[in-house]
Amino acid sequence: MPDQNARPGGTLFGAVFDRGGVATGDMAWLQALLDAEAGLARALERAGLAPAGAGEAVTRAAVAADFSAAEVAEVASASGLTGNPVPGLARVLARRVAGAAAAAVHQGATSQDIMDTAAMLLARRAIDVTRRDLLAASAAAARLASAHRDTLMIGRTLLQQAVPVTFGLVAAGWLAGLDAAVTGLDDVRASRLAVQFGGAAGTLASLGGGAGAGGREIPRVPALLAEELGLMAAPLPWHTERLRVIDVAVAMARVSAALGKIARDVTLLAQTEVGEVREGGGEAGGASGGPRRGGSSAMPNKSNPVASVAILGCTRQVPGLLATLVASAEQEHQRAAGAWHAEWQPFSDILRLAGSAASWGADLLGGLTVDSARMAANLTASGGLPLAEQVSVLLAGPLGRPRAHDLVASAAARAVSSGLPLRDVLLAVPEVEQAGVTADQLDAALDPAGYLGASAQFTDAALRAHEQGAFHG
Amino acid sequence: MPDQNARPGGTLFGAVFDRGGVATGDMAWLQALLDAEAGLARALERAGLAPAGAGEAVTRAAVAADFSAAEVAEVASASGLTGNPVPGLARVLARRVAGAAAAAVHQGATSQDIMDTAAMLLARRAIDVTRRDLLAASAAAARLASAHRDTLMIGRTLLQQAVPVTFGLVAAGWLAGLDAAVTGLDDVRASRLAVQFGGAAGTLASLGGGAGAGGREIPRVPALLAEELGLMAAPLPWHTERLRVIDVAVAMARVSAALGKIARDVTLLAQTEVGEVREGGGEAGGASGGPRRGGSSAMPNKSNPVASVAILGCTRQVPGLLATLVASAEQEHQRAAGAWHAEWQPFSDILRLAGSAASWGADLLGGLTVDSARMAANLTASGGLPLAEQVSVLLAGPLGRPRAHDLVASAAARAVSSGLPLRDVLLAVPEVEQAGVTADQLDAALDPAGYLGASAQFTDAALRAHEQGAFHG
């Protein structure tokens, strides 16, 4: 019988949930752990705590792709004895280094030092990849906002038609969310990605606590390690102070939240009965002659919004994972019994899912087709009702506000029940003619373009904020 | 550069989080999807809707282990076009079947029919494997409860020493939780694992809605499919009625909850300062001469409770995953846009994590070492204070309840501040002697064995409930 858990070369769900290049699979973790160990060896050498050449020797040996299957298996199986893969990894790595430099492998470190530092390296890459896709998505949203600054559509509240808006304003709202998500990634990358290095209980006594030359170097090693890896140094080890982990997860959850809103809107606007937008085929679309994305061989009427659905498939997994990470911050004493272990998978998953959502989001917004004719049709379908309020203002001049309001409200009710346009119903009311209100005036009041308030200004403000941000890489 | 997401043969964290044999990896999903497709072909043949031999032909071709890497990759990459792996799988499978029988592949089905049915097959296996490990765990808990029915220890509330209990009662509490968890698995397995088969919108019109012989068979097909796969048939398709998914997840979350409580207790009882229990080495322990589980080469004093920590590492991921699944029950119309997709990974994860926790739990309880001497020592360490209440009852006879209470309370306070045993402090109080209370009487009242209430009866009741249950396979 085949191993039921063995994974084939490509994962069955990877094209949906592991898209865009955030790397949190086993090989990515293995390399990140090795990068952390190699960085440590170089830092120790610079601090005079490891022999000359040790840094280079360990770095040379710390290449995951060079590991044999047997070596990987040895690391994996050792996890069962210690609860994490680092002790096995350190043993294999030391064997690969051999010679005097082998003693520099993992020197002074506890497993959590290496795991946490590796997690930060994975986070940095995930942030960079995700940021790139978010920038593509926000650039596309900005183009949509700009191009459709004056494209009229009906605004919808509680899933009911309400009053006119522009599609530019809708896209500007998406843009604002994406920009806020990028800002969050930038903040975390700039200030929260720190190395972990404290030894067994966060004192680094493990580096040799003596009063000699090396001893004085101890507190410098975390800073050197940070330099080697391009991460920050924290004032003190953060083994059980987990706000950094939460901050990375939150930044990715904000990405997810911004994209989930957009994807929800697109699925709704793309409904057959609404039809105001349509997803493009993505770069893997029909050009290649292969199956069309979102298509169905049996149902030619179907054009499923696959990118939006995939985004929602990703984003809806995120809140629960974030809750696990926040709950895991309650870690005991110097290093925790379980809460730390519970972080690894949700942390990896949240990076991967938010990153996939961003990749889908770039694709979605980059390829979105806007049907402004359908928008116009949907806007007028209810025969002027969304403009009732404005008509009421027009009539308030001659009739006074209360009478105008009542007259319009009852006309609107008749329009709904009869299916007639509000305009026709109003023109048939003698009082309207008596008040000297002309059909032209009525038409003007019933023009959605005259009831857009500050839509254009708001759209411009969002575009300006986008341009003034640092969102262009 | 190596593919950062490629997974080596064994996973780095699998020995912690994928232990015990619940199979939810890619190969397990692939086989379950194929089992669902094969069962469908057989059901269709039995209903006269597929040619004779089609069932066998498809079944023969539906072996995941026979798939080439290229075939798996084809399935995986097609996921990106449709949002799930089934359409690609159906295409590859039909190609492998060839001939007339190929038309029976996926006939009448929508992707969700196959995915949901496969999920139920994975759930059944997960339940069986987890149940086996839970039974081993509960048998061990029953042995501990029985063997230590009269082993005295201090009870602890809010992490403070309170009044005496027995370790048998503690183990009986663990047993009650495990038994309740097994019951939950049994209930779900017996009544909630149903096939899914409804076609595009749950009508099975896709099977050909005509009035011919085949047409009349349509509603029978789900029942035949259920027979083929050993699952239940539901009255109607449940594409967007997701309580079955929740019920499976809840049953596994209950397993997780019962084990998390036990693991937490063990980590606390195994603290260096408490030392009342110690984890065994597991089957992979020191006998083999290899590294000892929970050991540390640098710190010979360490014996980490690896099994308990691994359990907590698993169980603490479960609440967030369950929340995602419950939230995902809000599915639109006939088939959902995103909420269904968001289920697959948390569903797989919750099966795997609860199953791993159960496997660790069997190991933990089977190998637990109980140090009753240390229990006795901890019980008496505070010099009789946990028995203050009982002493108060003794003195209430001669002195009256209020005076007795005050006297004991102030003696207890003095015992705490002086470090003297409560007995010595009390005997030095003239009033005690005047009341005619003898040292022997005092010793009796200070005997923890006399202050166990119904501990033994409660322990027996839990053991009886365990034996009367159907927990022995």
Add this chain to the structure above:
Amino acid sequence: MPDQNARPGGTLFGAVFDRGGVATGDMAWLQALLDAEAGLARALERAGLAPAGAGEAVTRAAVAADFSAAEVAEVASASGLTGNPVPGLARVLARRVAGAAAAAVHQGATSQDIMDTAAMLLARRAIDVTRRDLLAASAAAARLASAHRDTLMIGRTLLQQAVPVTFGLVAAGWLAGLDAAVTGLDDVRASRLAVQFGGAAGTLASLGGGAGAGGREIPRVPALLAEELGLMAAPLPWHTERLRVIDVAVAMARVSAALGKIARDVTLLAQTEVGEVREGGGEAGGASGGPRRGGSSAMPNKSNPVASVAILGCTRQVPGLLATLVASAEQEHQRAAGAWHAEWQPFSDILRLAGSAASWGADLLGGLTVDSARMAANLTASGGLPLAEQVSVLLAGPLGRPRAHDLVASAAARAVSSGLPLRDVLLAVPEVEQAGVTADQLDAALDPAGYLGASAQFTDAALRAHEQGAFHG
């Protein structure tokens, strides 16, 4: 300055989130705590552990409505010293009882005994109230399923029009979810609502461990208490075995899940552009001349689906609360430090929110207006495309399946791009005429009523299952 936290007589959000009569507010908790204390006094008297008349005396004093504001405040403020309201309550209650019977108040109990038992009393009432509303909702769903067994509408998948269904089938799916939710309530009520009574560490030594007559009665007291309160007795105290709490919460979360799906469907079907259903006004509707539910004075076109929105406002809070309760099952030793305390509010909230959702659900389904004309219009709006598959079967006779499929697929594509009905496009294809397919045959194949598969049978099956269940009170 007024007390910022003081609550006025009615709560601002209660009409949305505290509807239907589930009682979990302060007064409900206070009375439930008093009921638990009173039941205990009666049980103790029956066991010979409290003086004759004590039960009645305590019961008479245990009426929350009789408490003065000062007494309530005393209870509340004592919570800050002990972390829960029971010690203060016991003191106030004993004072109210006075005399010899006062000693029976809280005798042998720990705070958690009273809190947990009170929680079970609150759960029982919540289940009863919620079940009543669910039964009203499911009766309405059954009526809809039955009345609309043959009402055609378009089925929708991924929010796109797919193939025909009936509204009866949709309502049958809702019904199945509601019935499953009722079953869950019934199961929990019948088997999981148990009293808690174990004293400080679950041994009941606190009742006096002596060998006298009373001593032998100790293990009987929990059973007597269960009798007094109409709850079950557990084999042993479950202070830190929390599956009962989870089971109640899960039963309510299942209610919430079933209702959330229905509410989501209604909001979507009630969209202005879809318009297939409309909410009724509820019992507080326009008849009274007051403001109409869901109406807007400014926008006469608006008819907001307030009941559905309120349901979603309730149900979406539930997954996170459930996660908290499942996570809280990890409770230390004999009584926990924090995890137990974290249960009270989410437990109360989940009862209240699921109960409110059920109340809204009864109202929603009882008043739902179905617009079958609009359903018919939406079904044909896309000019026959949902029937493309059936046309393909028709043409497969003369043309062979592959050719038929290609021909229909390309005709469908042309229909989409041209906006012509599929019928007209097909009739213009010479090959169709040459194949001898008549317009009548084509019309038959394009008739949605001929492509309903087992919709009616599935609907009937759900109705049968509903009738055979014990869902009628």
Add this chain to the structure above:
Amino acid sequence: MPDQNARPGGTLFGAVFDRGGVATGDMAWLQALLDAEAGLARALERAGLAPAGAGEAVTRAAVAADFSAAEVAEVASASGLTGNPVPGLARVLARRVAGAAAAAVHQGATSQDIMDTAAMLLARRAIDVTRRDLLAASAAAARLASAHRDTLMIGRTLLQQAVPVTFGLVAAGWLAGLDAAVTGLDDVRASRLAVQFGGAAGTLASLGGGAGAGGREIPRVPALLAEELGLMAAPLPWHTERLRVIDVAVAMARVSAALGKIARDVTLLAQTEVGEVREGGGEAGGASGGPRRGGSSAMPNKSNPVASVAILGCTRQVPGLLATLVASAEQEHQRAAGAWHAEWQPFSDILRLAGSAASWGADLLGGLTVDSARMAANLTASGGLPLAEQVSVLLAGPLGRPRAHDLVASAAARAVSSGLPLRDVLLAVPEVEQAGVTADQLDAALDPAGYLGASAQFTDAALRAHEQGAFHG
């Protein structure tokens, strides 16, 4: 029968979960809603869109404490018709204003404008109150870190004794978490608390879209409103872009996470068997002669860590609430159907619970008693084993590293099994004497004070970071 949901003047659980002065109860919401309406009237007047004096008139009427019970009940009951309390509130407020100014009440606003703005006002107050308590807590942590910079204790990993640390380092870790939490509050307060004002669909067309003087003022109104309320203005309405809500919740969840870690440590360090810290009695302690906090009349040995337990009771509710808020960010179109409604209670709860935890935290850390004698005793209780690594370094000189390691490891194992101090076991090994290692040298190596690594430097770094921050108000 009394109303089961009516709430007495003080809440039963408020002293635990509603401590410190964060106000999110009904009266606080009512006042915040009124503040938003009043601010709007003033802003409209400044923009020339409301008559002179309207701002003052509305402001005068907008005092929650002046509302009669009937008025509050009217607001509350109207919630059931519209799904939120604002329409009812606007009606009552306009009635209270009367005259021409009444027309300025709620002018141009949609309910969500007022609710979201009120939520931001509540958040601001919650942040201020919480920040004050966090500063008190961090000041206390800094004092502990400084006072105990050199107080030796055993470090613990996975709940096992590991190597020496100082209590100063432990407190410095707490301090770092608290400081990071304060920073998060400051960031959100400075940059994310914005007014909401967009009208029905976020265009402000409701303010009158004409081209006259007023028309040009429309986009200025949100900025004026922001000025009036001391909040920020956003570039465009954020009705369905919910990152601001998430950011407030996250800032409070970080507070909760930092405090949960501290409370967990205190409960563990305060265990009877560890006894290294003890909670003080809080300001409501025994001085008043009333019941002692954490005390038990029956068990004089108990001193429950009530503050820590209360903190955990608060903090453990937070992750699930945060998950609900993050999930709620998926809001449809211009204003959402349910997701927005689902925010109000978890948003209020997360403010309240994090605020209560901070209040308890200030109390906990301000009153914490440190027992350095017990710390010293626990450190030496295992007879030098935590120093085995350092002894090994000493012996490596004469014996070589491998031989030294083996010798110490076997000595340590003997020490564990015999219960003898490691020192005595080592001195009995002939090889040690032969190597010329003296008892004095051994004693030095076994001195925990010599194995503290960078503990002092790390502590100093955390204190320096604290002092350099802006944490002193």
